[in-house]
Amino acid sequence: MAGNAEVTHVGTVGAFRLRRPLLVPLVVSREKLNGELAQWEQNRDLYAQRGWLLLGVDDLWVELAIIQKVGNTAWPVVGACVGLDYHNYDLEPPSLTFIDPLTRAPVDPVFKPHQLEGQQPRLLVPGEHPSTKRPFLCLPGIWEYHSHPEHDGDSWLAGHRAMGAGRLANIANHLWSTTRVVFAQEIQVNMKFAPAFEASAVQMAQAEVANSQPQTRGEPAHPEQADEPVAIAHDEGPA
């Protein structure tokens, strides 16, 4: 029943969610979210090409990961991983928590989303939210943004809801575009680690070669190759 009850969570999935007053009957929010999930399924292939992956779905709870490529390499990384709570949807926007993609526990995001204003990056994870005490995504369409005292003049119901700002596909798009900014900035930094990655790869490859070939104590199986490094191909990045 809406009005007097609290948002409740059964089991351990997303159990860290903030308990808010339940304002919308569960069946209504479920119906709305299920409709969006059905649409997501129809567009799943397109979203997957962009690296938008649903990791899990539970009752009014969605776990979403955004995969990004690092610079001009083929290295995929989890640029963002969040849990979305759709209780009270869509009288209220979904609540977003950054989570660890492995443990699904709340974390401070490794890559913090940014917006570009001209050439000036604007940080979108400015600190802890006063209610959740956790890092939050400071963007319209997210419960943490609209419930923050600094944004009480920017109501969810005054246009953002009508534009569908809290819809699952739009939140994925926001996370995707705002974490791309991070990787654009860090390409140079990340590429400097390429030699280290290569050195590690050489050591691992040499170990694999050594383990896969029978050897006599003190004698390499192929003495003529014993001191030759294993060549690992990699793309040359920017200096």
Place this chain on the structure above:
Amino acid sequence: MGGVIVPGKSKDHLLNLTVIVSGAATQVKVNIEEKLDHVAREALRESGNAGQAPDRWELRKASGELLDMAMRTGDAGLNDGDTLTLQPKSGHGGER
């Protein structure tokens, strides 16, 4: 079905596009002489978002490439049957 057909133009000048508006797919038929702004307006209208200003939305190819709404549709490298996405811009938040 939306779209304005410029008199005297043949079917070769029309593109059938699928535009995914906030996650929901809608079909639009547009003339390649129209600007992409028109594609956005038609998609918004067809998806029940009539009256929304296209400049508050972003139009992307399936690959994710952002399209300039002022561009002529025929110059955008689109093919008949292509899928685009139309989603609200992120809005302003955060801090410098």
